[in-house]
Amino acid sequence: MKQIGILNGPNLNRLGKREPDIYGHATLDDLHAQLRKEATADGIELDCFQSNHEGELIDKLAAWADGGFVGAVINPGAFTHTSVALRDAIAGTGLRCVEVHISNIYRREEFRHKSLTAPVCEAVISGLGLHGYSAALAFLARE
Template structure:
């Protein structure tokens, strides 16, 4: 399942900088740095490189997606946070660059409030992983690397 040195962009959306302290009963006690550290360990095992980025600003996330095409990024792992349910612009950026993306969420968004059950991102993603806490990111990275290897 080696990714042959593929570059994967990992995008963390709004409020994910608060992981570990924000509603730990929903999102757990791991910090964003913990998430990135565990992803980097797994990336080494899978033979891929990661570029991780967090922003609370929609436009910055869109700019990173646009730049990914020029940087030779082969896949995008994205937790859009609350933008999942509101951002047509983020959806359009992902569709526009045509880089395979996997949507990831720590909680099971389908078992939460009704407004969280709709995603603008899922229709342009190759898959979605949610509900497994920090392990959601690891499962999503494995799935993305497997998709890219096909």
């Protein structure tokens, strides 16, 4: 059975409460429940993880790589634009990663237009809302 991780960075634990005009009203638990249904239908084992702490995200990526996971859907949150350490962790795992952003980062503030992590991911999905996670999961499941 394929194993795929869902990694969410800072403030994504506040989905449904934080800026619902940008991020919607669904919670992170709602998202994870939907993704688990989709993964089960595709015969995938899913591990969902969120942290507001950079080191914990890096540790989880390493654990997934060492545990035989084939890929990860990653929403680094604000670390997208600031974290060389997270970028290096993604590059060093050998995992097939898809970066996801709920909002279209290119329609937002200028500082959000640059992703340090995107160049080490296979693909980037931005602006599809929570559907972006489903698209990324489907991509990883079928490759």
